[in-house]
Amino acid sequence: MTPESTSDAVTPLLKIGGFTKRFADVVANDDVGFDVRAGEVHALVGENGAGKSTLLKMIYGVYTPDSGWMLVEDHEATPGSPAEARALGIGMVFQDLRLVPALTVTENIALAMDTGWNLKLDALATRVSDASQRFGLGVDPAALVRHLSIGERQRVEILKVLMTGAKLVILDEPTSVLAPQEVDALLGVVRHLRDQGLGIVIVTHKLREVRAIADRVTVLRGGKTVLVGATPGDYTDDELIEAMVGRSVPPLIALRDAVDTAVPPALLMEGVSANSDRGHQALTSVTLRVYPGELVGVAGVAGSGQRELCEVAMGLRDASAGTISVSGSPVTNPKTAATAGAVCVPEDPVADSVVSRLSVLEHMPLDGRPIPASGLGVAWALIRRRTDEANAKLGLRMAPKHRKLSELSGGNIQRVILTRELALDSTLVVAAYPSRGLDAANVRRTQEVLLEARSRGAGVLMVSEDLDELMSMADRIVVMHDGHISGEVPAAAFDRQRLGQLMVEGVS
Amino acid sequence: MSAPTDVMVAEPQAPDPAPAAPARDERWLRAGKLAVRWIAAILGAMIIFSVLVSFQGANPLEVFADMWVSTFQRPRSLTEIFIRMAPITLAALAVVLPARAGMMNVGGEGQVIVGAVGAAGVGLAFDQTLPGGLVMVLMAVGAIVAGAAWAGIAALLRLVFNVNEAVTTLLLNFVALDLLLFLIYQPWRESAAAQPSTREVAVAAQLPTLGSTGVTVGIIVAVAAVIVLGWALTRTRWGYRLGVVGGNPEAARRAAMPVTMLLLSALLVGGALAGLAGWIELSAVELKLRPGFGTQIGYIGFLASWLARHRPLPVLVASFVLAALSVAADSLQLDSGLPASTINILTALLLVAVLGWTTMKGKKT
Known part of the structure; x- marks a missing residue:
C-alpha cells in the first residue's frame, strides 16, 4: 500500500495507514489507519485487547509493523526505536509512569534529555520552570518525585515529553489512575496543550472523557478500526459504545433488596485505626458495618486509606486501635479472617498474590483456606476439579491451568484471582478495584458475580475508582478522605457532585 | 479517510479469550536455543582459560588432555x-x-x-x-x-x-x-x-x-x-x-x-x-x-x-x-607444573559464563 495524497487543507502531524501487526496466530492490528492534526485532541478508544497498545507501540517505535506506512508531517518515516520516534517529535506518556521517585523533577527530566556528562542541573531547572509555565503544568522543578501525587507525576511526564521536543503527545490511558477532580485538571492541561498547537492522542475507554475533550475519535475493535477520525458530536453514546463493544451492553440490574440489619454484620469495624507501611497513620477511627446481603461501595481519591481498610478487614494489617470481626468472629490475622469466611481481591494482584513461576493451578490453593491434603502432599487432583468447577461457575474464562503466571497479562492475572476468590463460599467479599484491567464483557461478568455474592447473603465491600460502577451496584457508598470515612450516602441519594466533594474536601 | 464513517455494528463478539498455550515446536526451539547457549558458555570459558594457560607457558590442549586422562581414566581418580x-x-x-x-x-x-x-x-x-x-x-x-x-x-x-x-x-x-x-x-x-x-x-x-x-x-x-x-x-x-x-x-x-x-x-x-x-x-x-x-x-x-x-x-x-x-x-x-589454584580460574570462568549466558526470559501474552 502506498501513501495517498491528503485531500485535507492542513497537513497532519501524523498520518498512518495499513498498519498490520501479527503475533504468532493473533492479528493485533489489521489495516489500521488514522491521522492527527496539530492543535487537535484525537481520542483513541477501544476495549482491552482491541489493539490500542500495539498501535501506540508501532507509532512509538517499540514494534515494527508487518506492513503499512506512516507519515510525519508529510515525510515518510517509520521509527525503528523509541529514540527515533522522539527525534521525529513523537512523545509518549505511559500508563505506568516512568519516573525515579528518589530524584527531583529536574533530575528526572535530565535523564530523558541528551545532556552529555555534565547535567547542568541549574540551567535545566530554569528551563523546566519556564516550560512548566508556558504549558500551564504547574510543576516545581525542585520537588522530589516521591512527594508528588499521581496527577502531579503525570504532569511531570508530560513536561518531560514536551521538553524533549515532542509535537505529538500520546497519553496512554492517563485518567485511569486519577480521581474525578484530578481528571478535570488533566483535561484542562490537555486543552491548554492543544491551544498551543500540539497534537494530542489520548487513549481512553471512558465515553465521558471523549465527550469532554476529543475533537475527533478513532475507535478500535478486535484490531480493526471501526470509526476513523469521527466527530464525537455526530454520534450518540449508544452508538459509540456499540462501536467499541460490538453490541450494546444492557444496563446492569442491581436489585437492592432491603438489608436485614438485625443479624450480626458480615464485617464489623469499630473505631479502627491503623498505620501505613511507612508508619503514618493511614486509618483514623473507622467504624463500618457491612451486613449480609449488602454491597457497600468505598469511594475516595487514591491513597485515602482504601488499601489499609481492606487489609485491616482481612487481618493482613494490625489495627492500632479498635476491633474487627467477620460474621461475629474477631479478626486478628489472615487465618482468622479466612476461617470466618472472608475472601479478598487484592488491590495490586501482581505484588500481593502472584508467584510468577507458579502455574494458574498452583495459585488456586492460595486462598487462605487449608491446603487440600493427600498424605504429605497437595491434593492436586481435587484442586484441579475444583478449579474447573470455579471456572465454569464464574465464567471469566481463566487462562489454562498449566500456564505460568509470569506469562500472563494483567487482565488475565486479575481473572485468575477473581475466579479463585469469588468461587469460594464466603460470608464477606472484600474486593479492591475488582474490574481493573478487564475488558467490558469481563467487567460486566465480574460485577454480576459480585452481585450474586450479595444476593446469596454475603456482605460485599467494594473499592472502586469508578463512581459510575459504584453507583450502579452499591446499596451504600462510604467515602474515604485522608484515612477516615468522610461521609456515607445511601443508594437513593447517590449524587456524583456530592460524592466528589466528600472525596476531595472531606465534607459535603 | 478522516471523514466520519458509519458506525459499523458487528455481530456480538466473544470477550477477550483465554490465552492459549505456546505451541509445542516453540518450546523445542527454546530448548534448542538454551542448549546452544550452554555449549557456547562452556566453550567460551575454556577458550579464556586456554589463553591464560598459554601465558603460563603451557599448551592448553595438553592441559585439557591431561585433565581428562588423569581425572576420568585412572580408577583411583574416579x-x-x-x-x-x-x-x-x-x-x-x-x-x-x-x-x-x-x-x-x-x-x-x-x-x-x-x-x-x-x-x-x-x-x-x-x-x-x-x-x-x-x-x-x-x-x-x-x-x-x-x-x-x-x-x-x-x-x-x-x-x-x-x-x-x-x-x-x-x-x-x-x-x-x-x-x-x-x-x-x-x-x-x-x-x-x-x-x-x-x-x-x-x-x-x-x-x-x-x-x-x-x-x-x-x-x-x-x-x-x-x-x-x-x-x-x-x-x-x-x-x-x-x-x-x-x-x-x-x-x-x-x-x-x-x-x-x-x-x-x-x-x-x-x-x-x-x-x-x-x-x-x-x-x-x-x-x-x-x-x-x-x-x-x-x-x-x-x-x-x-x-x-x-x-x-x-x-x-x-x-x-x-x-x-x-x-x-x-x-x-x-x-603440568601449573599451580593447583589454576583450576579455580576455570571453575570461576565456567560459573560466570554459565550463569551469565544461559538465563532466558519468557514473554507475556
Missing part, C-alpha cells in the same frame, strides 16, 4: 571424585533449600565445620565405649543438630531482628572457623607436642566403603538426600509452601501461611544438611579435626547450587563436575 562429591552435594543442598524459600545461605562453610565439630564431639566422647555402628549414627545426629543450630543463629537474627541472612551466615563462617581452631588448640587437642588436631575417631566409627571400590557410603547418603529433598520440594505441602514463600512472601502471608515457621524450617534443614556434609568429610576423609578442615566444601557447594540453579537433581551433576575439577587441580599441579 574414586576420589565420588568421595569429594558427597559432602559437596550435601553442602549444595544446604543452599538449595533456603533458596527455594527466597533466602541466601552463604554459611554452608561454617555449618559444615560446626557439623564436623558436632560429629567429632560425639565421636570422641563415645567411640571407645559404644559399638561403632551406633557411634556412627550418633555422630550423624550430632552433626545434624550442630549444623541446624548454627544456621538457627542466622535464622533467629533474620526472623527477630530482620538482619539479612546472607550477611549473618557469611560472618558466622569465620566464627565457626575460630570455634574449630579453639577446640583443636585447647580442649580437644590430642597432644601438646604434636600438630594441633584432635585424635582420629575409632575405625569402627568411620564410614565404611562400598565393597572394594574405596568409595565410602557418603555418596549413598548424598544421593539419598538429593532424592528425598527433590521429592519434598516438589511433592509435599511443605515444599509447595516454601516455593510460594520464596516466590512472593506477601502472597504466602495473604494465603494465611505460617511464613516465619517456613523460613525457619528452610534454614534449619539447610543447616542440618551442611552439618551432614561435615560429618561425611570427617568420618570418610579427614578422620580428625585439624586446621584447614574441609577445604572450602561449603563454598564449593554454594557454587554447585548456583550452577544447578538451586534444583536438587542438577545439583548432583554440578557437584560431580566441581569435584572432578578439584581432582583435576591436583593432577594439574603434579603433571
Whole structure:
C-alpha cells in the first residue's frame, strides 16, 4: 500500500495507514489507519485487547509493523526505536509512569534529555520552570518525585515529553489512575496543550472523557478500526459504545433488596485505626458495618486509606486501635479472617498474590483456606476439579491451568484471582478495584458475580475508582478522605457532585 | 479517510479469550536455543582459560588432555571424585533449600565445620565405649543438630531482628572457623607436642566403603538426600509452601501461611544438611579435626547450587563436575607444573559464563 495524497487543507502531524501487526496466530492490528492534526485532541478508544497498545507501540517505535506506512508531517518515516520516534517529535506518556521517585523533577527530566556528562542541573531547572509555565503544568522543578501525587507525576511526564521536543503527545490511558477532580485538571492541561498547537492522542475507554475533550475519535475493535477520525458530536453514546463493544451492553440490574440489619454484620469495624507501611497513620477511627446481603461501595481519591481498610478487614494489617470481626468472629490475622469466611481481591494482584513461576493451578490453593491434603502432599487432583468447577461457575474464562503466571497479562492475572476468590463460599467479599484491567464483557461478568455474592447473603465491600460502577451496584457508598470515612450516602441519594466533594474536601 | 464513517455494528463478539498455550515446536526451539547457549558458555570459558594457560607457558590442549586422562581414566581418580562429591552435594543442598524459600545461605562453610565439630564431639566422647555402628549414627545426629543450630543463629537474627541472612551466615563462617581452631588448640587437642588436631575417631566409627571400590557410603547418603529433598520440594505441602514463600512472601502471608515457621524450617534443614556434609568429610576423609578442615566444601557447594540453579537433581551433576575439577587441580599441579589454584580460574570462568549466558526470559501474552 502506498501513501495517498491528503485531500485535507492542513497537513497532519501524523498520518498512518495499513498498519498490520501479527503475533504468532493473533492479528493485533489489521489495516489500521488514522491521522492527527496539530492543535487537535484525537481520542483513541477501544476495549482491552482491541489493539490500542500495539498501535501506540508501532507509532512509538517499540514494534515494527508487518506492513503499512506512516507519515510525519508529510515525510515518510517509520521509527525503528523509541529514540527515533522522539527525534521525529513523537512523545509518549505511559500508563505506568516512568519516573525515579528518589530524584527531583529536574533530575528526572535530565535523564530523558541528551545532556552529555555534565547535567547542568541549574540551567535545566530554569528551563523546566519556564516550560512548566508556558504549558500551564504547574510543576516545581525542585520537588522530589516521591512527594508528588499521581496527577502531579503525570504532569511531570508530560513536561518531560514536551521538553524533549515532542509535537505529538500520546497519553496512554492517563485518567485511569486519577480521581474525578484530578481528571478535570488533566483535561484542562490537555486543552491548554492543544491551544498551543500540539497534537494530542489520548487513549481512553471512558465515553465521558471523549465527550469532554476529543475533537475527533478513532475507535478500535478486535484490531480493526471501526470509526476513523469521527466527530464525537455526530454520534450518540449508544452508538459509540456499540462501536467499541460490538453490541450494546444492557444496563446492569442491581436489585437492592432491603438489608436485614438485625443479624450480626458480615464485617464489623469499630473505631479502627491503623498505620501505613511507612508508619503514618493511614486509618483514623473507622467504624463500618457491612451486613449480609449488602454491597457497600468505598469511594475516595487514591491513597485515602482504601488499601489499609481492606487489609485491616482481612487481618493482613494490625489495627492500632479498635476491633474487627467477620460474621461475629474477631479478626486478628489472615487465618482468622479466612476461617470466618472472608475472601479478598487484592488491590495490586501482581505484588500481593502472584508467584510468577507458579502455574494458574498452583495459585488456586492460595486462598487462605487449608491446603487440600493427600498424605504429605497437595491434593492436586481435587484442586484441579475444583478449579474447573470455579471456572465454569464464574465464567471469566481463566487462562489454562498449566500456564505460568509470569506469562500472563494483567487482565488475565486479575481473572485468575477473581475466579479463585469469588468461587469460594464466603460470608464477606472484600474486593479492591475488582474490574481493573478487564475488558467490558469481563467487567460486566465480574460485577454480576459480585452481585450474586450479595444476593446469596454475603456482605460485599467494594473499592472502586469508578463512581459510575459504584453507583450502579452499591446499596451504600462510604467515602474515604485522608484515612477516615468522610461521609456515607445511601443508594437513593447517590449524587456524583456530592460524592466528589466528600472525596476531595472531606465534607459535603 | 478522516471523514466520519458509519458506525459499523458487528455481530456480538466473544470477550477477550483465554490465552492459549505456546505451541509445542516453540518450546523445542527454546530448548534448542538454551542448549546452544550452554555449549557456547562452556566453550567460551575454556577458550579464556586456554589463553591464560598459554601465558603460563603451557599448551592448553595438553592441559585439557591431561585433565581428562588423569581425572576420568585412572580408577583411583574416579574414586576420589565420588568421595569429594558427597559432602559437596550435601553442602549444595544446604543452599538449595533456603533458596527455594527466597533466602541466601552463604554459611554452608561454617555449618559444615560446626557439623564436623558436632560429629567429632560425639565421636570422641563415645567411640571407645559404644559399638561403632551406633557411634556412627550418633555422630550423624550430632552433626545434624550442630549444623541446624548454627544456621538457627542466622535464622533467629533474620526472623527477630530482620538482619539479612546472607550477611549473618557469611560472618558466622569465620566464627565457626575460630570455634574449630579453639577446640583443636585447647580442649580437644590430642597432644601438646604434636600438630594441633584432635585424635582420629575409632575405625569402627568411620564410614565404611562400598565393597572394594574405596568409595565410602557418603555418596549413598548424598544421593539419598538429593532424592528425598527433590521429592519434598516438589511433592509435599511443605515444599509447595516454601516455593510460594520464596516466590512472593506477601502472597504466602495473604494465603494465611505460617511464613516465619517456613523460613525457619528452610534454614534449619539447610543447616542440618551442611552439618551432614561435615560429618561425611570427617568420618570418610579427614578422620580428625585439624586446621584447614574441609577445604572450602561449603563454598564449593554454594557454587554447585548456583550452577544447578538451586534444583536438587542438577545439583548432583554440578557437584560431580566441581569435584572432578578439584581432582583435576591436583593432577594439574603434579603433571603440568601449573599451580593447583589454576583450576579455580576455570571453575570461576565456567560459573560466570554459565550463569551469565544461559538465563532466558519468557514473554507475556
